[in-house]
Amino acid sequence: MSEAATKPHDTAAALAKVHADIARACAEANRDPASVTLIAVSKTFGAEAIETAIAAGQRVFGENRVQETRAKWPEIRTRHDGLSLHLIGPLQSNKAKEAVALFDAIHSVDRPSICEALAKEIAKQGRAPQLFVEINTGAEPQKAGILPEDADAFLRECRDRYRLTIAGLMCIPPFDESPAPHFALTAKIAARNGLKLLSMGMSADFATAIQFGATHIRVGSAIFGARG
Template identity: 50%
Template sequence: MNTTDTPLSDAAQRLRDIHSRMDKAARLVDRAPGQARLIAVSKTFGPEAIEPLLEAGQRLFGENRVQEAQGKWPALKENYPDVELHLVGQLQSNKAEDAVELFDAIHSVDRSSLVQALAKAMDKTGKRPSCFIQVNIGEEEQKGGVALEALPALLEEAQSLNLPVVGLMCVPPADKEPSPYFGLLAKLAKRHGLPRLSMGMSSDFETAVSLGATEIRVGTALFGTR
């Protein structure tokens, strides 16, 4: 950033650059630009870092923790009521009601106890954020997500409780080429009739867009290193 740049112009440029890369990735596979939505992952960043992106027109944001989001987004949304807020991190079952109250979408539904808690919270509050089932696509012990073989049963349970499941989400192994994992997630979503795919982050979102992502989750490329 040169000395004439302002935080707003810098944020706007970062947004333009990422959208340009998304559009190029889409065109390379004859996919219409604009079919993938950009979620700006603002975890650990305060209002002073978020507001330039809001001023530049960004309206989809992602947070990892319910408590952190509760501390900054209610005030921000007073000035930007059209913000769409997504929970992209792991969710404890005892935070389900708080999450349902605050978020428009929850990307990390991955177990029966959470499905039950979310269904109860939605019935209580009357709010129904969109839900993505997180799949442990690389079968990694340390990561959240439902096991591949357990996905059909979890989907059936969620749908039986009228959870608004709209798609699947994954985080591929960090040290491997992501395309086979994104391709597998797309195949699973198609098999189960789910239209949306939450996949792709700062390092691999172009690959994700080329393989059908409808939501990409970008933090570092927009906000810088944490």
């Protein structure tokens, strides 16, 4: 087995490289790197990898599942102040109570039943996570998200019917297409609805997302390495 194959993943070095890439992309887009929030996607990774990222200065993390978050994060948070948790995966209505309690931001608001459940729990718990509406820019049937042509009406419903404060939009472009048009479309929908935040871009395309105004990028493998 080669030395490269046996060499352990260096999370701190990987995180530093991502920050350097963010700074480079921001310079090219004439943006302040402070305007981009790096969400380290820690789904499937255990406390050891997360603690390494925290030691290297990372404070914002993303998870896909309520159950996994409940299992590993409360203990980690007892050891560290100032951490922020973002739900970046799909949310089921019956998990809204736990989601509101666990997360500081939810990126996957995409249907009326979720809006209703979140509004109920936000009122009950007195805790209001930052909310992003997910846009299915590629109209992919296997993916969650509001279709672009339905986005304006859905955002009005979020605000007027459910009294939710929507902070921004999220998108995941189709795997086999150029991400740029999808980022541009999401940014256009956000602008015409007065939304300031854009959750766009992952390990392979976050530099492009920054060019199109991403304020939150969701980076997993470029920080933590390949998932098993």
